[in-house]
Amino acid sequence: MASLCAGRALGLAGQGLTGSHASSRGLPAKPLVSRSPILAKTPPCIRNRDLQQALGISVPHRRRSEVCVRAASEEESSPPAGLVGEDAAAFDVSQQSTKSWAIFTGLLTGVLGLIYLVWIQPGAGLADDFLSTVESFSNNNPEATILLILFVFAVAHSGLAALRPKGEQLIGARAFRVIFALVSLPLAIVAVVYFINHRYDGIPLWDLRGVTGVHELVWTLNFISFYFLYPSTFNILEVAAVDEPKLHMWETGIMRITRHPQMVGQAIWCAAHTLWIGNSFMLVTSAGLMAHHLFGCWHGDKRLSNKYGEAFEIVKTRTSTFPMQAVWEGRQKLPADFYKEFLRAPYFAVTAFTLGAYYAHPIMQSASFYLGW
Known part of the structure; x- marks a missing residue:
């Protein structure tokens, strides 16, 4: 589950929302997914309860997002398995x-x-x-x-x-x-x-x-x-x-x-x-x-x-x-x-x-x- 919900989304200042929900509630239109090169490939996961309520997200959805946050936190405690750097000495x-x-x-x-x-x-x-x-x-x-x-x-x-x-x-x-x-x-x-x-x-x-x-x-x-x-x-x-x-x-x-x-x-x-x-x-x-x-x-x-x-x-x-x-x-x-x-x-x-x-x-x-x- 952590691999599905590892984004650093709306609970962090400066990483806000994008799309109709953000614009209709006067929130800044910012990318949903973190700009971090490590996390940019993973889907976002909402973790700010107050912001979820403001957006009208239901309790079941909110609970699922909280699970995403816990899973993401556990994943961040250990390095990802995939390569972050480049493949050395490759020659084609x-x-x-x-x-x-x-x-x-x-x-x-x-x-x-x-x-x-x-x-x-x-x-x-x-x-x-x-x-x-x-x-x-x-x-x-x-x-x-x-x-x-x-x-x-x-x-x-x-x-x-x-x-x-x-x-x-x-x-x-x-x-x-x-x-x-x-x-x-x-x-x-x-x-x-x-x-x-x-x-x-x-x-x-x-x-x-x-x-x-x-x-x-x-x-x-x-x-x-x-x-x-x-x-x-x-x-x-x-x-x-x-x-x-x-x-x-x-x-x-x-x-x-x-x-x-x-x-x-x-x-x-x-x-x-x-x-x-x-x-x-x-x-x-x-x-x-x-x-x-x-x-x-x-x-x-x-x-x-x-x-x-x-x-x-x-x-x-x-x-x-x-x-x-x-x-x-x-x-x-x-x-x-x-x-x-x-x-x-x-x-x-x-x-x-x-x-x-x-x-x-x-x-x-x-x-x-x-x-x-």
Whole structure:
């Protein structure tokens, strides 16, 4: 019965009536059904006794409406079973446009070329000047330098994310995404290249690289970490602003395990690399990365709450930051065919990318050494 009568109708101020009864009695003509995105699909149920009498509703009808109210209250005490957020990593080939992907390829080529000329190019790019400035503040200490690089990236990345709602209102979603990418991507490149070049600097603390099984363990952990990529990164056309970027609220796939998969993936990656490298530079790098991602947990929840309100609160009650916590507490019910939420094209692409990144390590190291950062 609750599913038939879950509306937040006339007893709440601001959710009034619509139709002839309202207009004939001088009541404001407002929608009968709540505007809440969670409740908008359910029929209304009247629960204000005085208003029912004023409208001439009979006692039997009034009693039925009171039952509706009690049932609705009971239903509101537990999250609805259906999805409130979006299905993550869904990919339909029939919905893809050759034109969109051609534009994406052209934009990617152009942006990377521009970044190389303006930012990366040895002796001419601005990255050399940026890094020199950072090193002047850190007194050329590798640990302090990587922390400053990560701090600048975090401020720019999270700061622009916080400004996104107002920025999109001023210049549009696509233009703001372009600015976001042109700021975040160059700073990320500096962080990655500096890390590769200085990963064995600092004070040695342990060396387990010769221990049997350690390489296999590190490889496996690193491989798994990439499956915790934030689902929005799968929307590549949105990332490149070919499609209009949106702030999505995902609820399936990896989100059932943790509401902040990128943080968990970063933690796994840091654990693997710290185990393998075992020095002070790696420890400091991992601490800086995790500090930013832990802040991102709070910041991401805040942004989703501001945008989706009640809907996000429902998603929050049945997901968790700590992996699997919502599952063992009974707040998240994994479907019997849960594994199918990972048998999707984006995850096959992640698998190929992860293997490619591993085998491309020598190329990445050579390119980083060439830049000399």
